Amino acid sequence: MDDFDVLPLHRNKHFTKQCCDLINSEWPRSETARLYSLENSCDTLPTSLVLVKNDGNNCKTVIGHLKLTPIPSMPDSVFVETVVIKTNQRGLGLGKHLMYKSEEYIKTLGLKTVYLSTIDKKEFYLKLGYVGCQSISIYGSFSSAVNKLTTNIPPPPSKKQYMKKKLIPKIKINVRYQNCQSSLKTIARSLRNRRLLDRTRDRLNKKN
Template identity: 40%
Template sequence: MEKDKVMIVALHDKPDLIEDCAKILNEEWPRSKTARMRTIENSNPNLPISLLLIKNTQQNKDEVVGHAKISRLPLVPGTCLIESVLVNPVNRGKGFGKLLMEECEKLATQFGFSWAILSTHDKQEFYRKLGYEFCQPVCQYGAPPSSASHLLETTQPNKTSETVSKTAPCEESVLKTKTAFAQPPPLPEFTNISVPAKKVYMKKSLKQ
């Protein structure tokens, strides 16, 4: 079984793999090596913790094939942030992503967290199958106290609140004035343009 060939370890317990970890992360989300190394070097037993999914190769060498990070949300008590969840392309579709998430949630409960929050651009269905649901956006460094209590509210994706603003009288008169200018020609139609997916936030209760 594929899963029997891998194990999950904390990065700070395998410091010799830090460059390999930075490499697979930068292959998925490019940034400077220096900035990436500075981020993952923070892994420690008291959080944040970077977890590595490693596979032993035929040359008896540890190969980093996946990563996930758990951090605190300072102003949202009892809630952790799971981020940078990744399995390299050649090892996807083998259940490794689910394995990583299960280990993250297990570790989070050991730290006493009741909720896990994450963000994604295109893996909503994957996380939904793991029990996550949409919620309010959250900042890694916390949120203003006035809004922290609303972060765990369930939301629906791709919905925005409708706000009706009042227009000042002078603005209304300008808007109602008919101009003599000719209408501009329609914009050209573009096809096959890739539009980045909007980032959404999802939550899951870790209470059994």
């Protein structure tokens, strides 16, 4: 996967048009609306991440995209949506690569849980460690207030399946390694002291 990079779109704006075309090839929508949505990408969410293939000679092509959206009611979580890989690049492990790299990016933001919803790609996400969960709202308290005002009517049954994955924080190997090193030093020191003691005892015994 050396020829592929996962990059935040707002830091690589020259990929915006390619990204727009890729998403629209899967979910057609007005280009203006799509570009407007992509231009909202920023460091603090929403963030669009693009999977870029290095074709050589400094030529790069956008072949994947996903969007990280904040969940107002769950500030330590994120909602992943608009996951797409270019049609002719599917089935090569690139969707998995994009998801895993995005999870690493999400961890750097200090976020702990990833949510998403899918209609027919449940198997794909199961393979990546996602599990089914209760539906969640990414629209914040306003929409739930509206819901409360407008409902006694139950919502229509949805085919969407919500899924989530808890991210495992990076283990600070350096610290453990340092601890390990200092323990080894302590053991070595006490062994040296022990040998010194033994030698002194031997010498004293010989003298006596």
